[in-house]
Amino acid sequence: MTQSKQETERKYEPATRGAGGLPDLTGVGPIASVTEAASEKLDAVYHDTEDLRLVATSATLRRRTGGADAGWHLKLPLTGDTREEVRAPLSDEVPQALRELALSRTRGAHLRPVVRIRSTRAVRHLRDAEGRVLAELSLDDVRADSLLPGGGRAEWSELEVELADGTDAGLLDRVEKKLRKKGVVRSDSPSKLSRALRDTGSGTGREVPRPAEVAASPGSYVLGYLREQVGRLVALDPAVRRDLPDAVHQMRVTCRRLRSCLRSYRSVLDRRTTDPVRAELKWLAGELGVARDQEVLRERIGTALDELPDDLVLGPVAARLRVWDVSRGGDALTRTREALDSPRYLLLLDALEGLLREPPLRARASGKPARTMAAAVLKEYGRLAGRMEHAFALESGPARATALHEARKEAKKVRYAAEVARPALGKPVARLGKRVKKVQKVLGEHQDAVVAQEALRALGVAAHAAGESAFTWGLLHGRERAGAQARQRELPEVWGAASDPALRAPLEH
Incomplete structure (x- = not known):
């Protein structure tokens, strides 16, 4: 069983170490008071593939003890300062549900411990005039130990501001302005794990290398578009698996965009390489289409039915519509999940990555x-x-x-x-x-x-x-x-x- 929440936060380099490095933010925007909370000791073991595929896509998976949210946490990037954290209860092994949500990134590669991070956390709550918590300000003294061959140890302090649910994101900008005046600067690492890997000499993750491209050429524009859409396809996978609203539709549209780009720009990319990829994208879009088409029909007919006056609704129409939708919708969702769990899907993702790694550029790719x-x-x-x-x-x-x-x-x-x-x-x-x-x-x-x-x-x-x-x-x-x-x-x-x-x-x- 998993639960999820969105978190919006920024990380900073504190001006000094220790709790004395927490600046007073009283009076910044709606912050009327700052109260001290109990300190915490956190112990997290981060898991990734041997070649660090999760961190390369800005995702992290950890098993953490201590604090109020002990358990397994899979963090997935959203937009800006916001990430989604999917939680599962503590267990010795990586929960299967989280393995599945990470599959588009790991491609089924073995997950193993890569870094252990222990933190001592001092916490302050930023409250408004009514005493409601607007954000949490925490100062972590961190010790990271690499669990990969040849890795070492690193220590640092880190300041973090995390908004409470419902707080306007603009508060982060106002807090940051105050922090800069106190000599506090934004961290150059997006997560503790990325900094730990860097500072312990463990690596930074497997990224798809960009081939040599002529700037502002047809090849650079086409490959830039393909990179964006492939990244979007990978990022949408967890949302589709959890049947989140509009996720299937967005993934299907992404397949279409990729297929169309590979078709329209055959003068740039050799179709002998791209046509087989297009065929597999068509297959995936078709599998997704069953669920999407049913979703569109259900919403359309349901809305039309709701708009009818009561005297025009004769018989158990609502019940019949529900039975019809359940009988068709359940099969459609099952088909989608089976497609995403299939070796064929993982091979498609590998093929798309290979296309970006070694693009079959034609002569016109480097022209005007x-x-x-x-x-x-x-x-x-x-x-x-x-x-x-x-x-x-x-x-x-x-x-x-x-x-x-x-x-x-x-x-x-x-x-x-x-x-x-x-x-x-x-x-x-x-x-x-x-x-x-x-x-x-x-x-x-x-x-x-x-x-x-x-x-x-x-x-x-x-x-x-x-x-x-x-x-x-x-x-x-x-x-x-x-x-x-x-x-x-x-x-x-x-x-x-x-x-x-x-x-x-x-x-x-």
């Missing part, structure tokens, strides 16, 4: 970016234009709905190609991407309505077979059908704005 990257975006745009022309030529019906769905996929590829090129091409490609995004939105709303109609028809048939009224399902089906038709009427104007030749002119010259 304007022509190469503009050509890639315009080629994707041409495919979209062809899809749209084909769809508009069809009569309203299933064939046209399918054609519009295919056009939606092409619209996404144009957007993603434009994202990669934006640092190189600036506002012209950003404007094109923005217009195409509006087209994609209308096409997406149309497709969601089409899929919802299919689900509502199935629910209505099941209700009728069970002797229930199918009226409400039919009513919702009619509304979705009307919505799909409205999106089709809206589409020509939105596409007309996106297909304005003036948008493409700066990219064609």
Whole structure:
């Protein structure tokens, strides 16, 4: 069983050692008083792989005794000064739940003790005028012992400011301003573990080396985008495993961005290497899509049902919707988890890392970016234009709905190609991407309505077979059908704005 919390904190180098090094912060912003808390003795053994894969991705795993939160702690980076800490009870071995959450980083490599850190902590609570704790100020006297071959010992003092839940993050800036005046500077190590590894001579972790790149070249822009998306894929893994809101959707979108980049920029990266990776990304997106599609349907139908007046809700529709969702949603989530636990997934992550480590750059990768990257975006745009022309030529019906769905996929590829090129091409490609995004939105709303109609028809048939009224399902089906038709009427104007030749002119010259 695990629990999680977010922590927002900053670490500093104290001006002097000992409790006397804790500055008085009374009067800083809303801090009305500073009270002393009991000192603590903490003993933590940090675990990582032999080549320190966790610390290389800014994650840490420790077994800690002492203090109020003894147990296993897996810390994962979020944004800025905030991290998520997932906790599990004390045990002799690394809890399986935490192993799974770290899997995208460790790739299944053995976890072993790497550093033991013992700290004596002096604590102050920063309180507001009503006595509520706003933050905790702590001073740690630290001793670190490497548990890796050839490692040594290091000692230092560290000042830490951690916000209490609900405290405005702006307080950290105000506190830091006061600390700087007292000669206290920000630590250059993001965690105790990273400093311990550095100061004991144990290493800094396995990072993917950057190959030699020509600055401001197509290769540098494409590889920069790929690095960002691969990092995002790895970071989203724990959230998907815990079924956090929107996590599956975000991971699926990341797969699409990676696939589109590898497709659109074949002139930069050799497709003989990238096509197999694209195929595996398609597989992963497909596994994630089952859960995501069910999530979208559940929310869409549930919201529409909630908006109906009571006199239009006939029969046990809410109960039937729950049963339908549980029967489909449980299978979808299981399929997602099985995919993330599979060797195939770990091989995909290894392949993506290998692509960044030794990218198959082609001759155009080192040229000037304007022509190469503009050509890639315009080629994707041409495919979209062809899809749209084909769809508009069809009569309203299933064939046209399918054609519009295919056009939606092409619209996404144009957007993603434009994202990669934006640092190189600036506002012209950003404007094109923005217009195409509006087209994609209308096409997406149309497709969601089409899929919802299919689900509502199935629910209505099941209700009728069970002797229930199918009226409400039919009513919702009619509304979705009307919505799909409205999106089709809206589409020509939105596409007309996106297909304005003036948008493409700066990219064609």
